[in-house]
Amino acid sequence: MLKPAICEMRKVYVDTLIELAKRDKNIVVLEADLAGAIGTKRFGEIYPNQYINCGIMEANMVGVAAGLSLTGKHSFIHTFSSFAARRAFDQIFMSLAYAGLDAVMLGSDAGITSEHNGGTHMSFEDIGLMRMLPNCIVTEASDEVMLKKLLLKAYEKGGLWYIRTSRKKVPRIYDLDENFEIGTAKVVKDGNDVAILAYGISVADAYEGAMLLETEGIRAAVIDMFSIQPLDFQMILHYADKTGAIVTVENHQIAGGLGSATAEVLAENKKAVKFTRLGIKGRYGQTGTIDYLKKDYGIDKYSIADQVKKLLG
Numbered sequence: 001m002l003k004p005a006i007c008e009m010r011k012v013y014v015d016t017l018i019e020l021a022k023r024d025k026n027i028v029v030l031e032a033d034l035a036g037a038i039g040t041k042r043f044g045e046i047y048p049n050q051y052i053n054c055g056i057m058e059a060n061m062v063g064v065a066a067g068l069s070l071t072g073k074h075s076f077i078h079t080f081s082s083f084a085a086r087r088a089f090d091q092i093f094m095s096l097a098y099a100g101l102d103a104v105m106l107g108s109d110a111g112i113t114s115e116h117n118g119g120t121h122m123s124f125e126d127i128g129l130m131r132m133l134p135n136c137i138v139t140e141a142s143d144e145v146m147l148k149k150l151l152l153k154a155y156e157k158g159g160l161w162y163i164r165t166s167r168k169k170v171p172r173i174y175d176l177d178e179n180f181e182i183g184t185a186k187v188v189k190d191g192n193d194v195a196i197l198a199y200g201i202s203v204a205d206a207y208e209g210a211m212l213l214e215t216e217g218i219r220a221a222v223i224d225m226f227s228i229q230p231l232d233f234q235m236i237l238h239y240a241d242k243t244g245a246i247v248t249v250e251n252h253q254i255a256g257g258l259g260s261a262t263a264e265v266l267a268e269n270k271k272a273v274k275f276t277r278l279g280i281k282g283r284y285g286q287t288g289t290i291d292y293l294k295k296d297y298g299i300d301k302y303s304i305a306d307q308v309k310k311l312l313g
Helices: 009-023 040-046 058-070 081-087 089-097 111-117 126-130 144-157 202-214 233-243 258-268 290-297 301-312
Strands: 027-031 051-053 074-080 103-108 136-140 160-164 186-189 194-198 220-224 227-229 245-253 274-280
Touching: 009 027, 009 040, 009 074, 009 103, 009 144, 027 040, 027 058, 040 051, 058 074, 058 081, 058 089, 058 103, 074 081, 081 089, 081 103, 081 126, 081 160, 103 144, 111 245, 111 290, 126 136, 126 160, 126 245, 136 144, 144 160, 186 202, 194 202, 194 233, 194 258, 194 301, 202 220, 202 245, 202 301, 220 233, 233 245, 233 258, 245 258, 245 301, 258 274, 274 301, 290 301
Parallel strands: 027 051, 027 074, 074 103, 103 160, 136 160, 194 220, 194 245, 245 274
Antiparallel strands: 136 227, 186 220
């Protein structure tokens, strides 16, 4: 059962950074002139010597993070997910990924959660780009509990991380004591008839869609595929065998995202299952409310339920 959000995702981000900075002076927060939008202004006021506003120069910010990594610092980088991945991709490749350096990149306002900023700020391609980097851990936080745990895990494990998120409140899925392992998906709801794989904001919609299906006698499993790289191959294969029907749902282009990744796993393992992908299908972003955009792109709970019924015939 979904739970009310305790606070906005951006508050979780800043609170967690403050918590880390209290015990480690090597934490450095880098910002691309979005201190008000994400809330890092508060961090900068508390730890001015561990905070750098790089301005609206995202590629340069990545270069700064690389230099800091070489001196033993732990950099947390933030900007819109569209600018973090699309605009700065070559710099990420050369200065961080190829060089084998550490940094945690937070891409916020992911996909349709950018709402009124419109198509230029809506990242429907970032997961596809970032999962092509061999040594980059790619995740999306499905709620505030997960976001904090992912940030702490990124700090503890080191390496290059891309964490995708909304800035605002999202439905809470997990209890505060829940733990998450990279490369291991979470079963939010079990079922035998079909498995709905989702991540980020789409997990809550998948769960609500599954509950609608339950009233019609269709038992749908909901799997949170928050770890997109590394991907939980075994979970996909298990539910392919268990249900014989897989649906992926994502706030991202179906090309390059979870839909593509799941198709690759099924094809390479010769799993003959009923399969469909829900997400952005060859379109750009647009201005609108979350509810309008979910419906328009076919990733709201009603669309999910309808597509599952069509798939099952």
